[in-house]
Amino acid sequence: xxxxxxxxxxxxxxxxxxxxxxxxxxxxxxxxxxxxxxxxxxxxxxxxxxxxxxxxxxxxxxxxxxxxxxxxxxxxxxxxxxxxxxxxxxxxxxxxxxxxxxxxxxxxxxxxxxxxxxxxxxxxxxxxxxxxxxxxxxxxxxxxxxxxxxxxxxxxxxxxxxxxxxxxxxxxxxxxxxxxxxxxxxxxxxxxxxxxxxxxxxxxxxxxxxxxxxxxxxxxxxxxxxxxxxxxxxxxxxxxxxxxxxxxxxxxxxxxxxxxxxxxxxxxxxxxxxxxxxxxxxxxxxxxxxxxxxxxxxxxxxxxxxxxxxxxxxxxxxxxxxxxxxxxxxxxxxxxxxxxxxxxxxxxxxxxxxxxxxxxxxxxxxxxxxxxxxxxxxxxxxxxxxxxxxxxxxxxxxxxxxxxxxxxxxxxxxxxxxxxxxxxxxxxxxxxxxxxxxxxxxxxxxxxxxxxxxxxxxxxxxxxxxxxxxxxxxxxxxxxxxxxxxxxxxxxxxxxxxxxxxxxxxxxxxxxxxxxxxxxxxxxxxxxxxxxxxxxxxxxxxxxxxxxxxxxxxxxxxxxxxxxxxxxxxxxxxxxxxxxxxxxxxxxxxxxxxxxxxxxxxxxxxxxxxxxxxxxxxxxxxxxxxxxxxxxxxxxxxxxxxxxxxxxxxxxxxxxxxxxxxxxxxxxxxxxxxxxxxxxxxxxxxxxxxxxxxxxxxxxxxxxxxxxxxxxxxxxxxxxxxxxxxxxxxxxxxxxxxxxxxxxxxxxxxxxxxxxxxxxxxxxxxxxxxxxxxxxxxxxxxxxxxxxxxxxxxxxxxxxxxxxxxxxxxxxxxxxxxxxxxxxxxxxxxxxxxxxxxxxxxxxxxxxx
RNA sequence: GCCGAUGUGGCGAAAUGGUAGACGCAACGGACUUAAAAUCCGUUGGGCCGUAAAAGGCCCGUGCCGGUUCGAGUCCGGCCAUCGGCACCA
Numbered sequence: 001x002x003x004x005x006x007x008x009x010x011x012x013x014x015x016x017x018x019x020x021x022x023x024x025x026x027x028x029x030x031x032x033x034x035x036x037x038x039x040x041x042x043x044x045x046x047x048x049x050x051x052x053x054x055x056x057x058x059x060x061x062x063x064x065x066x067x068x069x070x071x072x073x074x075x076x077x078x079x080x081x082x083x084x085x086x087x088x089x090x091x092x093x094x095x096x097x098x099x100x101x102x103x104x105x106x107x108x109x110x111x112x113x114x115x116x117x118x119x120x121x122x123x124x125x126x127x128x129x130x131x132x133x134x135x136x137x138x139x140x141x142x143x144x145x146x147x148x149x150x151x152x153x154x155x156x157x158x159x160x161x162x163x164x165x166x167x168x169x170x171x172x173x174x175x176x177x178x179x180x181x182x183x184x185x186x187x188x189x190x191x192x193x194x195x196x197x198x199x200x201x202x203x204x205x206x207x208x209x210x211x212x213x214x215x216x217x218x219x220x221x222x223x224x225x226x227x228x229x230x231x232x233x234x235x236x237x238x239x240x241x242x243x244x245x246x247x248x249x250x251x252x253x254x255x256x257x258x259x260x261x262x263x264x265x266x267x268x269x270x271x272x273x274x275x276x277x278x279x280x281x282x283x284x285x286x287x288x289x290x291x292x293x294x295x296x297x298x299x300x301x302x303x304x305x306x307x308x309x310x311x312x313x314x315x316x317x318x319x320x321x322x323x324x325x326x327x328x329x330x331x332x333x334x335x336x337x338x339x340x341x342x343x344x345x346x347x348x349x350x351x352x353x354x355x356x357x358x359x360x361x362x363x364x365x366x367x368x369x370x371x372x373x374x375x376x377x378x379x380x381x382x383x384x385x386x387x388x389x390x391x392x393x394x395x396x397x398x399x400x401x402x403x404x405x406x407x408x409x410x411x412x413x414x415x416x417x418x419x420x421x422x423x424x425x426x427x428x429x430x431x432x433x434x435x436x437x438x439x440x441x442x443x444x445x446x447x448x449x450x451x452x453x454x455x456x457x458x459x460x461x462x463x464x465x466x467x468x469x470x471x472x473x474x475x476x477x478x479x480x481x482x483x484x485x486x487x488x489x490x491x492x493x494x495x496x497x498x499x500x501x502x503x504x505x506x507x508x509x510x511x512x513x514x515x516x517x518x519x520x521x522x523x524x525x526x527x528x529x530x531x532x533x534x535x536x537x538x539x540x541x542x543x544x545x546x547x548x549x550x551x552x553x554x555x556x557x558x559x560x561x562x563x564x565x566x567x568x569x570x571x572x573x574x575x576x577x578x579x580x581x582x583x584x585x586x587x588x589x590x591x592x593x594x595x596x597x598x599x600x601x602x603x604x605x606x607x608x609x610x611x612x613x614x615x616x617x618x619x620x621x622x623x624x625x626x627x628x629x630x631x632x633x634x635x636x637x638x639x640x641x642x643x644x645x646x647x648x649x650x651x652x653x654x655x656x657x658x659x660x661x662x663x664x665x666x667x668x669x670x671x672x673x674x675x676x677x678x679x680x681x682x683x684x685x686x687x688x689x690x691x692x693x694x695x696x697x698x699x700x701x702x703x704x705x706x707x708x709x710x711x712x713x714x715x716x717x718x719x720x721x722x723x724x725x726x727x728x729x730x731x732x733x734x735x736x737x738x739x740x741x742x743x744x745x746x747x748x749x750x751x752x753x754x755x756x757x758x759x760x761x762x763x764x765x766x767x768x769x770x771x772x773x774x775x776x777x778x779x780x781x782x783x784x785x786x787x788x789x790x791x792x793x794x795x796x797x798x799x800x801x802x803x804x805x806x807x808x809x810x811x812x813x814x815x816x817x818x819x820x821x822x823x824x825x826x827x828x829x830x831x832x833x834x835x836x837x838x839x840x841x842x843x844x845x846x847x848x849x
Numbered sequence: 850g851c852c853g854a855u856g857u858g859g860c861g862a863a864a865u866g867g868u869a870g871a872c873g874c875a876a877c878g879g880a881c882u883u884a885a886a887a888u889c890c891g892u893u894g895g896g897c898c899g900u901a902a903a904a905g906g907c908c909c910g911u912g913c914c915g916g917u918u919c920g921a922g923u924c925c926g927g928c929c930a931u932c933g934g935c936a937c938c939a
Contacts, residue, residue, distance in 0.1 A: 008887080008888095247853090248852095248853055248854070248934095251852075251853070251934095252852090252853080252934065252935085255851095255852070255853095255934085255935065256934095256935085258935095258938065260938075260939085262939085278939080279938095279939070280939060281938095281939065282939080293939090328937090329936075329937070330937095335937085358937095359937090360937045360939095361937085361939075362937080362938065362939090364938085365938045365939075366938075366939065369939095370939045371939085372939095373939090377939070378850095378937085379937050379939075380939080382937095445938080445939090446938090447938050567933080567934090570934085571934085641861085641862095641872085641873070642861065642862090643861060643862060644862090646854095647854095647855085648854095648855090648932075648933095649861070649862090650860095650861080652860080652861065652874070654860090654861095654873095654874050654875070655860095655861065655873070655874060657874080658861095658872095658873050658874055659873080661873090662872095662873080664887095664888095665888095668888090715861090715862075715863085715872085715873095716862095716863070716871085716872080718872080718873090719862090719863075719871070719872035719873075720871095720872080721872095722872055722873075723871080723872070726872090729889085730889075730890090791868080793867075793868050795867080795868090795919085795920070797919075797920080798867090798918090798919060798920035798921095799920090800868055803868075835919085836919060837919090838867095838919050838920080840867060843867055843868090844867055844868075844920090846867080846919055846920060847919085848919045848920090
């Protein structure tokens with residue numbers, strides 16, 4: 001009758017059953033300190049996934065990879081006696097919902113609600129043990145009220161360079177507090193994307209095109225909100241040391257922050273009462289400085305340029321301004337530049353050197369000016385050759401290679417003060433000399449730029465800021481949240497003016513004051529969501545103090561014990577969140593200087609064709625289809641069985657079938673089908689003692705699964721459970737005492753089938769009490785693992801020649817004698833001299849002839 | 850260009866410096882079945898020798914070239930390829 005293939009076990013019934021039970025009993029709800037059911041005797045474990053953007057397409061199999069890993073650890077930790085905080089939420093502000101609104105006129109609130117519902121039901125089908133009572137959504141006014149509140153704290157503070165901390169702006173003694181706030185307004189050249197009608201952050205521009213939509217991006221100055229993340233560069237760098245993150249990710253952040261040590265040197269301008277300050281990492285090459293180059297936008301240019309050079313300079317500056325970031329950064333193009341007509345004095349040589357402008361010098365890094373040392377810098381060399389500027393060798397390479405163009409460390413030459421010194425020593429000495437004579441000082445520079453924090457978009461957090469008489473002013477806490485107005489038309493204005501400017505009534509805050517119409521970038525909400533999860537319903541504070549201290553507690557700098565997500569957030573999200581955490585920490589609102597103690601990145605899952613999954617390739621795998629066919633447990637186990645979590649790996653439907661077969665074997669180990677086609681507990685299960693061999697495989701499995709969960713080697717944990725099940729297939733008596741631990745070990749991976757089988761065992765046997773989720777994790781007994789006899793490998797010159805069974809107690813001498821007397825070995829060594837015999841107890845004997 | 854990761858059967862992979870390929874997929878053979886599916890059992894890195902068939906034996910093999918070591922997939926040096934990040938940062 002039914003053409004549908006019979007299920008190998010009734011996962012389609014038992015999976016919804018257990019999900020309903022978990023939900024009804026709220027088994028995975030973690031009470032806060034002071035709440036009903038909270039057990040202060042247990043240690044805490046905060047395990048967090050990077051929350052998703054709920055897109056209209058729904059979940060794909062890449063999302064649940066990390067989520068499955070964390071779910072296994074969360075379930076394991078609960079059975080290990082931890083209070084586990086394992087929440088989920090939605091990062092729902094962002095461009096796709098807004099673009100959909102532009103097209104359809106439907107308010108983003110509506111699409112967001114639909115998408116969240118879809119994502120949530122998909123996640124629930126997989127059986128994740130989230131505490132859904134803690135669900136949060138960044139677009140919920142009860143959430144973004146506090147995002148705005150945190151912005152106010154940032155706005156109302158400054159970075160005190162003496163204490164190296166953020167402090168309330170009231171402690172600032174200078175005349176212009178607006179110039180030091182951690183949130184400030186600046187006219188900055190921004191990445192303007194006409195198609196999207198908005199400004200983009202540097203990070204959102206890839207190869208001169210928008211990351212979203214791949215539209216062209218040009219530079220254009222605009223009034224923008226900036227966050228002074230650069231003030232924290234040093235701490236963001238130093239504090240990485242104490243975090244348990246992959247070294248590669250730390251390196252990525254270090255490179256992004258880009259600390260470099262060197263000196264700032266002042267070059268006096270000839271016939272003019274001013275000087276040009278340059279930054280260099282090679283002060284030891286100062287004698288080779290034969291010209292200066294300023295960024296075209298450098299402020300001094302206006303003052304120093306000579307009459308006859310004005311037209312050329314003006315023309316060059318205009319040309320540069322028209323260039324997009326892409327054109328300007330194009331390395332293949334020739335160097336360009338214009339002479340200003342002015343000269344500076346090299347403080348070391350007292351010689352006159354020309355001052356140029358060129359677009360290879362960037363205004364935003366260092367001082368926006370460089371000393372050109374063509375002999376020892378590739379770019380300067382190219383520039384000097386093009387414009388025929390003098391090249392002077394001042395560093396002699398230690399090996400035999402040409403000195404011109406040598407950028408490594410060598411020995412200083414043609415440099416009277418430092419001649420003969422190694423580059424390292426020369427740097428120290430010349431820097432000291434510069435300081436002594438007031439020409440410069442030691443300096444540290446960072447590549448990190450301040451964070452462009454405003455967007456010309458509708459679907460984001462409005463700023464709690466109003467403008468009056470051309471000045472910005474913060475709203476009071478009581479006025480939060482600032483809710484965006486409803487609009488009929490969400491289209492960008494196209495002028496750079498944000499869509500909120502269309503809400504004529506909304507922007508009129510008072511007779512005199514207008515609201516800020518920019519909104520915050522999508523990163524804002526995800527900068528602090530891990531804090532909100534600790535206390536998601538608090539309407540008095542962004543997070544309650546006690547809850548924050550408890551869940552973010554521990555003796556390490558980071559509060560979240562384990563954070564799992566993709567490498568695509570290795571720099572930006574993780575850096576921004578660390579920055580906010582540090583500001584909140586400085587201001588005394590949180591107890592930890594770092595948000596995430598341990599970080600694990602899951603690898604990308606490719607399609608069956610080994611290509612990145614994408615709609616256009618048609619190789620997207622939808623978890624719902626997999627679950628329909630094989631069940632959620634098989635889906636979870638396959639995601640983990642594919643290979644190491646961190647690795648990129650292709651999906652395989654055949655692979656899913658293999659894992660599904662394994663679960664069916666577990667099922668049939670304990671269940672048999674009766675005449676009526678109903679599943680019932682197998683009569684082979686007896687409260688009998690397991691055999692020695694069974695005992696051994698059981699304890700080996702407990703040991704391996706436990707160790708593998710701790711080390712995130714979920715694939716090999718599953719392999720071991722397969723070995724266990726294979727060992728019990730076709731035995732006549734199935735010892736109950738071996739099946740109980742198996743189900744516990746399996747339960748974090750395949751919680752539904754484990755729960756069901758556990759419950760079925762309970763209907764006949766009374767050796768255990770309570771549900772699967774209430775069981776403690778099993779311990780293994782090392783003694784039961786010990787072999788009495790082991791196979792010893794006999795090698796000759798490292799090559800395998802024979803094997804023998806020996807007692808584990810055999811001494812080295814016994815092993816040696818036994819190996820040498822083996823007939824096969826005898827055959828091979830007669831007539832040869834045995835030079836050495838290496839004996840590795842319990843492993844091998846290697847005979848060297 | 851710089852930085853990082855990866856490279857092992859037909860495929861996904863496993864191996865504290867000590868038996869390379871556990872476990873799974875695919876393939877092939879067998880049992881069960883009228884038949885198929887499902888299930889269960891077995892074989893499966895390559896080459897060669899051996900045998901009626903087996904048993905058995907030998908050589909090669911972890912991207913390439915070298916080194917350290919009694920012994921290297923694993924450690925060291927040099928290359929190559931793929932993927933990812935950064936990219937005129939002075």
